[in-house]
Amino acid sequence: AQSVTQLDSHVSVSEGTPVLLRCNYSSSYSPSLFWYVQHPNKGLQLLLKYTSAATLVKGINGFEAEFKKSETSFHLTKPSAHMSDAAEYFCVVSPLSGGSYIPTFGRGTSLIVHP
Amino acid sequence: EPEVTQTPSHQVTQMGQEVILRCVPISNHLYFYWYRQILGQKVEFLVSFYNNEISEKSEIFDDQFSVERPDGSNFTLKIRSTKLEDSAMYFCASSAGVPLAGSTDTQYFGPGTRLTVL
Numbered sequence: 068a069q070s071v072t073q074l075d076s077h078v079s080v081s082e083g084t085p086v087l088l089r090c091n092y093s094s095s096y097s098p099s100l101f102w103y104v105q106h107p108n109k110g111l112q113l114l115l116k117y118t119s120a121a122t123l124v125k126g127i128n129g130f131e132a133e134f135k136k137s138e139t140s141f142h143l144t145k146p147s148a149h150m151s152d153a154a155e156y157f158c159v160v161s162p163l164s165g166g167s168y169i170p171t172f173g174r175g176t177s178l179i180v181h182p
Numbered sequence: 183e184p185e186v187t188q189t190p191s192h193q194v195t196q197m198g199q200e201v202i203l204r205c206v207p208i209s210n211h212l213y214f215y216w217y218r219q220i221l222g223q224k225v226e227f228l229v230s231f232y233n234n235e236i237s238e239k240s241e242i243f244d245d246q247f248s249v250e251r252p253d254g255s256n257f258t259l260k261i262r263s264t265k266l267e268d269s270a271m272y273f274c275a276s277s278a279g280v281p282l283a284g285s286t287d288t289q290y291f292g293p294g295t296r297l298t299v300l
Contacts, residue, residue: 103291110186110273110291111225157225168280169238172225 069094073173086145090158101159153180186292203259207276215275
């Protein structure tokens with residue numbers, strides 16, 4: 068079994084300030100972890116994904132996430148928010164083994180960026 | 183950059199009717215997926231498709247649903263006898279391979295079709 072908890076439904080920041088979007092997961096298998104972003108009327112775009120090679124994962128648009136097995140977390144961060152970062156963000160977990168790929172999505176966090 | 187397209191962007195139907203949602207995946211991709219997102223709820227996996235057959239499906243994907251790749255470019259989701267609770271945003275996705283952590287393959291999502299069942 069697997070699950071994802073995105074701890075905040077909304078996060079509000081000012082432009083130029085750091086962004087932190089929190090994600091905790093549980094998985095019976097070693098997980099694959101992903102962050103997706105969804106802008107209004109657009110499809111889901113992959114920001115980054117976790118590979119077992121490195122716990123700190125760098126993605127597009129200056130985002131990065133750190134896999135912490137002891138905390139079962141995969142929080143998404145960015146040093147300085149931009150207005151264009153305003154969107155919905157989804158944390159996703161899927162099993163790395165066990166023969167199944169079926170992913171589980173978090174409920175999403177809406178990032179609001181104020182000028 | 184290549185993209186996944188979906189038609190229509192919005193479909194309104196009467197309860198009990200059949201609908202077909204269409205997707206054009208990226209041309210060299212081999213794996214295809216459907217997801218849905220009921221308003222205010224999580225994105226949910228429905229089905230994956232490879233080599234002209236279903237690879238995996240979730241509990242949601244019951245006999246009411248079917249998928250097909252009728253030609254070399256389209257990938258369709260058919261919902262028979264629609265119910266009010268089928269109202270949702272339906273996303274199609276495609277990938278070159280299975281997008282696990284050790285792979286460089288990535289799922290590319292379409293913009294979605296909003297299905298409204300009245």
